[in-house]
Amino acid sequence: MSGSRESTSFASLRGQLQDAAAAFAGGPDALEGILLGMVDDVDRAVREPLEIFPVCHHSPASALAMARRLREKQPKVVYLELCEDMAPLLTELRNCRLPVAVQAFAGDVDGFPADWAPLSVVAPVTEASAEYQAIAYALDTPGVELVLVDRSADHVFQWDRRGEQAQEGAEPPQEDEAALHGEAVGVEIGDLRPRFAELEEHLLRHGKVRHWSEWWHQYVEVPLGDSDHDTYRQVMFLIGSLFRRLAPGEGSRLRVDEDRERYMWTRMREHLAASGTDPEDCLYVCGAFHAASRVEEFGVRGSSDTFTISPRTATTWQYGLIPSSHAAIEAQFGLAAGSVSIAATEWAKGLKRTRVKPYVLEGQAGKRKSAAKKAAVVPAPPPEAAADKLSGFLRRPPVLDGLDEAELLGWSVDIVRAARRNGYLASTADAIAVFETSILLAGMRDRAKPTPYDFQDAAVTCIEKDSVPGRRDVRRLVEIMMGGDRIGQVGYDSLPPLARDVYDRLAPLELRLEQRGVRRALLDMASRPELRACSDVLWMLRRLLPQGAARPIMGERRLGERSIQESWDLALGTHQRALIELGYEGVSLEQVLEQRLRRDAYGPRATTATVLAAVEDTLLYLGSRRLADELGTHALKVLAAERSVDGAPEVLRRVRALLAYYRTSEPVLPAWIESFVKTGYAHYCTLLPTAFRDEDATVGQVAAMLGFLFSMESLALSLGCDRNQLELAVAQSHPEDPSKTALLWAAQVQLGTLSRAELRARCDELLDNPLVVPSYPRYLSGFVHALEPVPGLADVVVEAVSNAFGRLPDTVLLPWLPLLITTLRSGAADLAPLMVREAGRVFPGRLAELDAWTPPWRVPETDPFAVRPVTAVPRGAALLTAHPAACDAVAGLLGCDDGWARPDAPAPSGVGLLAAHPATCDAVAGLLGCDDGWAAVAGPSSSGGAALTARHPETARALEHLLIST
Incomplete structure (x- = not known):
């Protein structure tokens, strides 16, 4: 009302509604109680000494009415429905471009379930909102106090009912994820929407509109745009009472709403008592839904001892401003797409039509002085008797605005x-x-x-x-x-220290990174070494921020490698919210990254691969040997506690990379990685037999285990491991899966317990067995996976595939081929290039050569000890006489010290040669398997060479020929 707090008579309106209810329902019923109760709610709110100003969320009509009322009343205290712990942030709105959101953030929780973390509460602020008008007036008007009276961010989650819903088995409410607000809980300032689904459907159908935002614009915004203050208040009270009385009765949301109202009135009475302010000089800005409250604590004369505010938990909250947008607000609060943009357009049109001067924070939108200071102060009219404006408003026909x-x-x-x-x-x-x-x-x-x-x-x-x-x-x-999706921006001075530090460290790039959009950064560290620091910051941002905030176009960072030139696409202005939230976790990027690496490594779901990834990121981005050693030592404990082989491929890949890095950059290996290799060797040997039998363990995981054991074997044995443990583990493995069986055969070949000839024979047996042919692709999959631990089997794998294509008939091969391709693609896509390379080496390079080509595995093997035919001995003699020095050297190695014979002398026989060199004869006899000794052949008096030659004449002749001809 216009300052009067006398009793307001709504007798005429009560009588009209009572007659309408009787005529509609045929007699007194629940409808009459609802209609008369709505009038009572309006009367109660209007008679409250502390003026209540009901608003709707981001409503241009509410903003216009607020700006007019503030200039008329000039209140000394403004109570605002907003989380009380967000008050220190409101002055930072001067440095921002609206819309932005005030945020409370908690990464580590204490007093809430751990799976709720991180906790986030946002309150978006737009220029076309009554809340912003109240904030701008209070902050830029001397002597005016702004008091936030809503529950704190901690109480928002204390009163969260998701725990009760989980116990009751109810599904939590599903909300659309806002683009800039993420999964934050929105503080619904001025929420005004029917919670009775049938009522909203009825209003939309009879209003001939598609959604609630259109109905509100047509039937509330337009009629109230030019209305006076009393009419505006009473209509908003009536709408709030209607939606409140038709809301579900005993829902958890209604209990939270009532607790919020008790909280706010308790805080306002406490402030009035402490400051001694007259309620006539105050203004309470809240949603119309809460203005029509029926709790006992309502009003300055309400009950003061029936509600106790619970203490906050030990959770540490961080506060800041994040960019918001019209689309983010619409998505988070369930508004129709484009409704906030249309509201902004209507706000601008309303200002021109009504000539109302809005309040703008000093420094906001580039203005030197706020409009509040420029405008002349209009004194409030003297108190007068309140009038019933609802009756006239409800009976007034809709205003037909002429077509523009x-x-x-x-x-x-x-x-x-x-x-x-x-x-x-x-x-x-x-x-x-x-x-x-x-x-x-x-x-x-x-x-x-x-x-x-x-x-x-x-x-x-x-x-x-x-x-x-x-x-x-x-x-x-x-x-x-109509205005577009306006996106706000937080100014440099309002950013947390970490965000300001990022902008300062990237200043040498000479780019306007605070603006939205993509900026291309070119870094030539060879000519400008100072850009290496910028490169380090960008790689950390790529690790910490969402995808797209910092995207490398050219250049890479791997262990032991640094690029001398890099190119980046940077969108830090677009992802300003994510950068600001990093500031809640620490004061520098290095601190935040170290905290996240520790959290990943020491988390309850951390695996060995996760910890090794943290070690690798530590070396890549932080270069901290201390942290890397600490996390590496922790990886030992995690590995020893694991009882599955799910992460074996990732563990193998990362251990190989770390070993290669330390071997090239450190004089000695760190103690932790030596212990990791030793522990991993024993660990995987223990799990190997079980993994071969386990149906859940894939062939790729078992192959990775064997790859670890075989590739780390030399280092593990040098550290004291026993190879017998691996041999026993392979001997105890009895797989049933064909792919694992082939993998086991490959391991046996590597250990020497199975020859390549035997492996080829087993493959031939598989192709000869019609019952096994359908599962032959799975054997091939195992062979391809075996290239990880045993890369030397590439020729055998190529032979196995080629034999299948060459021996199987088309009736079997054609239906079987798709299965082979899908099996290899799904299970061994990374290892197939090894097989393709080997096939390229073996097969002919030209098509014309294919007909005359013979596979190398079909060429008969030659005996290395077979006698090669010699055409002429004199050719060797001529070679020896032509190179006497070389001949003397070979003779010295063989122990021949007789000197050169005459050219016309006959060549020595094999018997004489062997008798002249008994030591050489003994060595050759050992190679040939003759261990009878000299005496056993010819007796003690016989010459050893003669006896041996007599028993093995062919060997003697072959040796004689070898020594003479070469």
């Missing part, structure tokens, strides 16, 4: 221009069609003037004749034309 042809024509021309820029074949005829269709739709919906929603429907109908992928739809183009 210039505005509608401008919209039609603009949407056609935007459509043509986005690939639509729109023309002047489409602009005329949109214009006429908008008027037609408004008439069908009983509207004299087309609303933005009518125009949007008309544009979609007339322009979007088809749908093309990659093209913006016309509905989105209308939203952009």
Whole structure:
């Protein structure tokens, strides 16, 4: 009301509603109680000494009414429905471009379930909102105090009912994820929407609208846009009471709403008592839903001892401002797409129409002085008796706003221009069609003037004749034309220390990284060494921020490698929210990264691969030997506690990379990695037999285990491991799966317990058995996986595949081929290049050579000890005489010290040669397997060479020929 707090009479309105209820229901019933109760709620709120100002979330009508009332009343205290612990952040709004959101964030929780973390509460603020008008007035007007009275962020989660819902088996409410707000809980300032589904459906159907935002715009925003203060308050009280009385009775949400109202009135009474402020000089800004409250604590004279505020938990909360957008607000609070943008347009039009001067924070939007200081102060009118404005408002016919042809024509021309820029074949005829269709739709919906929603429907109908992928739809183009998805920005001075430090460290790039969009950064560290520090920051940002915030185009960072030139696409302005939330975790990127690496490594679900990944990231981004050794030591404990082989491939890959890095960059291996190899060797030997039999263990995981054992074997044996343990583990393995069986055969070949000839024979047996042929691809999959631990078997794998294609008939091969391809692709795609390379080496390079080509595995093997035919002995003698020095050297090695014979002397026989060199004869006899000794052949008196030659004449001749001819 206009300052009067006298009793307001709504007798006339009560009588009208009572008669209407009786006529509608045929007698007194629950409808009469609801209607009369609504009037009582309005009367109670109007008579409250502390003026209540009901608002709706991001409503231009509420913002206009708020700006007018603040200039009239000039309150000394403004109570605002907002989390009380967010008050220190509101002054930072001066450095931001709206819309932004005030955020409370907690990464580590104490007093809440661990799976709730991280906790986040956001309260978005737009220029076209009554809350921003109240904040700007209070902060820029001397002597005015702004008091936030809503529950704290800690109480938001204390009163969260998700735990009860989980116990009851109920599904938690599903909310659309906001683009810039993430999964944060939104503080619904001024939430005003029916919670009775049937009521909302009834209103939409009879209002001939599609969604709630359109209904509100048509039936509340437009009528209240030019209304006086008393009418505005009473109508908002009535709507809030209607929605409250028709809300579900005993729901958890209603209990939370009532607790919020008790909390706010308790805080306001405490402040009034402490400051001694007269309630007449105060203004309470809250949602219309809470203004029509029926709790006992309502009002300055309400009960003061019936509600106790619980203490906060030990959770440490961080506070800051994050960018917001119209789309984020719409997604988080369930508003129709484009409704906030349309509200911003209506706010601008309302300011021009009503000539109301809004309040703007000093420094906001680049203005030196706020509009509040420029405007003249209009004193509040003297108190007067309150009047019933509801009766007249409810009986007044809808105001038929005349058609603004210039505005509608401008919209039609603009949407056609935007459509043509986005690939639509729109023309002047489409602009005329949109214009006429908008008027037609408004008439069908009983509207004299087309609303933005009518125009949007008309544009979609007339322009979007088809749908093309990659093209913006016309509905989105209308939203952009009406104001677009405005995205706010937090100023440099309002950023946390970490975000400011990032911008400072990236200053040498000379880019405007605070702006939205992608910026290309070129780093030439060879000519500008100072850019290496920028490169380090960018790689850490890539590790910490969401994908797309810092994306490398050229250059890479791997263990032991650093690029001398890099190219980056940076979108830090677009991902400003994520950068700000990093500031809640620490004061520098290095600190945040170390905390996250520790959290990943020491988490309850951490695996050995996870810890090794943390070690690798430590060396890549931090270069901290201390942290790497600490996490590596922890990896030993995690490995010893694991009883599965799920992470074996990742463990193998990361251990190999770390070993290669330490061997090239350190003089000695760290103690932890030596212990890891030793422990891993024993650990995987123990798990190997079980993994071969386990159906859940894949062939790739078992192959990775064998790869670890074989590739780390030399280092493990040097550290004291026993190879017998591996041999026993392989001997105890008895797989049933064909792929694992082939893998076991490969391991036996590597250990020497199975020859390659035997392996080839087993493969031939598989192809000869018709019952095994259908599962032959699985054997091949095992052989391909065996290339990881035993890469030397590539030729055998190529032979096995080639034999299958060469021996199987087409009736078997053609149906069997897709299975082979899918098996190899799904199970051994990474190892197939080894087999392809070996096949390229073995097979002929030209098609013409294929007919005469013989596979190498079909070529008969030659005996290395077979006698090679010699054509002429004199050729060897001539060679020896031509190179006497070489001959003397060979003779010295063989122990021949007789000197050169005469050219005409006959060549020595094999017997004489062996008798002259008994030591050489003994060595050759040992190689040939003759261990009878000299005496056993010819007796003690016989010459050893003669006896041996007599027993093995062919060997003697072969040796004689070898020594003479070579």
